[in-house]
Amino acid sequence: MEELIQLLEEIQPGVDFANSTSLIDDGELSSFDVVSIVGELEAEYDIRFRPMDIIPQNFNSAKALYELICRLKEA
Amino acid sequence: MSFTSFEFWLLVAVCVTGYYLFPARIRWTWLLGISGLYYAAAGPGFLLYLLFAVLTAWIGGMAAVSGKKAAVALPLLLDFGMLAWLKYTNFLISCLNHFPGVTLPYLELLLPLGISFYTFQSAGYLLDVYWKRCEPERNPAKLALFISFFPQLMQGPIGRYQTLSPQLTQGHSFDDTLIWRGICRITWGLMKKIVLADNAALYVNRIFGAYTDIRGLGFQGVLMYSIQLYADFSGGIDIALGIAEMMGIRLDENFRQPFFAKTLTDFWHRWHITLGTWMKDYVFYPITLSEWMRTLRQRSRKWFGREIGKAFCIGIANVIIFVVVGIWHGPAWHYIAYGLYNGLLIAAGGFFTGSFRKWKKSLGITDQTAWFRGFRMLRTFLIVNISWFLDRSVSLGQAWQMFKDSFGSRLWSVTVIDPSDPEKCMVRFLTIAAGCAVLLTVSILSEKGKDVRGMFLKLPWWGRILLLTGAMLLCALYGNMDDGGFIYANF
Known part of the structure; x- marks a missing residue:
């Protein structure tokens, strides 16, 4: 989890990944940011995001994103 | 049946009254009946197209739940194939006819109301359904209501099944606050449309219609078009949202003070929001997650490095999206150029994000610096207005000619719409100016998070009636009642 937060802060500096639980709802992350994050995470964790995974609930917090990555790794 | 016609408002009055008279569990069937009647009034033949869309979605939805790609691809192909056939066939024929020896006849195709x-x-x-974000609707009549709910049928907003369908079928309890809020929003929408948009349209139609004769008024023409387009489209959306709200149904917002945008991307997050989010969810994300884009992303990282490589792929996806939006506006090269202009500028913004950040830091400017905020707003306003040349003109040549004409010695003319009656022209012009001042005030309050309609509700009942009557009188006295059509109903 900490490793993920560190990586996210490298991809999108200035965003509070450690504490925020409404990154999408509050507009802290735009669709371009989401695509950037997806691209980097796919390369880092060797996973494949699907269109059905790109919903606000999965990107509102680092925890939700971490859980999604775990699910995608298991799939 | 236009939003500004007597028949339409009679239908709305019957619809809302009937809605609350029927038992809650069957209210959705009443809405379906009224929606069918509204659509049939536009042309009984058009109902067949709507029925086709409903059946395709119903059968397709049941099949798409299997998760098989073909099950969703086929109904999508049928839906968009129908739209493309009706909207783009003659454009294709006109392109083919440019080849030597090709003289294909044009087809008589009528675009059904609201088909886009x-x-x-x-x-x-x-x-x-295919991505398992919702369950398929088993009742075709309920799905038909979701697709054909009459206030939004003509020009949106584009609703989402998960949030809209339950509201349509639920059966809401009567609440007089909802009625007042709805009436207030409808009146505001009508004022925008009749007083502001349709008066500005007189200038737009005159300047753009006779651009070869009237020289030097490109700037005025495009500024008036900005007023017309925003007041027309957002006014129509206000009316749709107000009608739905009277029955307790909350449609998605389509505008959020777009001319306060700081960047072009921000503008598109505030303008025609439901089309933007639709494009994002159903085109942008699937493109950026496609295999060819993954390959391109890997290669571009090698070619350009991490940051530029990332911006390159997002930029390509953006250009594709905006070209699609341009083509959606209509089958013409100037619309494609309109899409390219927006897509390329947003893509370019992505490339220079890092540089902008460094420049701002070195100059000690933040996004909150007052003058810089004002500068960004003005810059975005100008960028958007330049794009309107491409949107409103009927050809690329006209757009370029009018753009060049913006820098002549003659920038402005109040009497251009009727030089023989300067007094009448001045009244029209002052009406537009006053309307803009009111719109700006309401926009500033809304941007600050104030509930403007909440202020209206705080008035006593007689105060509300007085205000609404005054608004209607203003429409009758200063509005342009000749035109009833909405621009976006043509898309």
């Missing part, structure tokens, strides 16, 4: 909007709505539903 209900096609997008049903396509969104199909993809949501």
Whole structure:
């Protein structure tokens, strides 16, 4: 989890990944940011995001994103 | 049946009254009946197209739940194939006819009312079922209501099945606050449309219509078009949202003070929001997650490095999206150029994000610096207005000619719409100016998070009636009642 937060802060500096639980709802992350994050995470964790995974609930917090990555790794 | 016609408002009055008279569990069937009647009034033949879209979505939705790609691809192909056939066949014929020896006859194709909007709505539903974001609707009549709910049928907003359908079928309790809020929003929308948009349209039609004769007024023409387009489209959306709200149904917002945008991207997050989010969810994300884009992303990282490589792929996806938006506006090269202009500028912004950040830091400027905020707003306003040349003109040549004409010695003319009656022209012009001042005030309050309609509700009942009557009188006295059509109903 900490490793993920560190990586996210490298991809999108200035965003509070450690504490925020409404990154999408509050507009802290735009669709371009989401695509950037997806691209980097796919390369880092060797996973494949699907269109059905790109919903606000999965990107509102680092925890939700971490859980999604775990699910995608298991799939 | 236009939003500004007597028949339409009679239908709305019957619809809302009937809605609350029927038992809650069957209210949705009443809405379906009224929606069918509204659509049939536009042309009984058009109902067949709507029925086709409903059946495709219903059968397609049941099949798409299997998760098989073909099950969702086929209904999408049928839906968009129908739209493309009706909207683009003659454009294709005109392109082919440019080749030597080719003289294909044009087809007599009529575009059914709102077909773009209900096609997008049903396509969104199909993809949501396919991606397991929602369950398929087993009742075709309920799905038909989601696709054909009459206030939004003509020009949106484009609704999402998960949030809209339950509201439509639920059966809401009567609440006089909802009625007042709805009436207030409808009146505001009508004022925008009749007083502001249709008066500005007189200038727009005159300047753009006779651009070869009237020289030097490109700037005025495009500024008036900005007023017309925003007041027309957002006014129509206000009316749709107000009608739905009277029955307790909350449609998605389509505008959020777009001319306060700081960047072009920000503008598109505030303008025609439901089309933007539709494009994002159903086109932008699938493109950026496609295999060819993954390959391109890997290669571009090698070619350009991490940051530029990332911006390159997002930029390509953006250009594709905006070209699609341009083509959606209509089958013409100037619309494609309009899409390219927006897509390329946003893509370019992505490339220079890092540089902008460094420049701002070195100059000690933040996004909150007052003068810089004002500068960004003005810059975005100008960028958007330049794009309107491409949107409103009928050809690329006209757009370029009018753009060049913006820098002549003659920038402005109040009497251009009727030089023989300067007094009448001045009244029209002052009406537009006063309307803009009111619109700006309401926009500033809304941007600051104030509930403007909440202020209206705080008035005593007689105060509300007085205000609404005054607004209607203003429409009758200063509005342009000749034109009833909405620009976006043509898309």
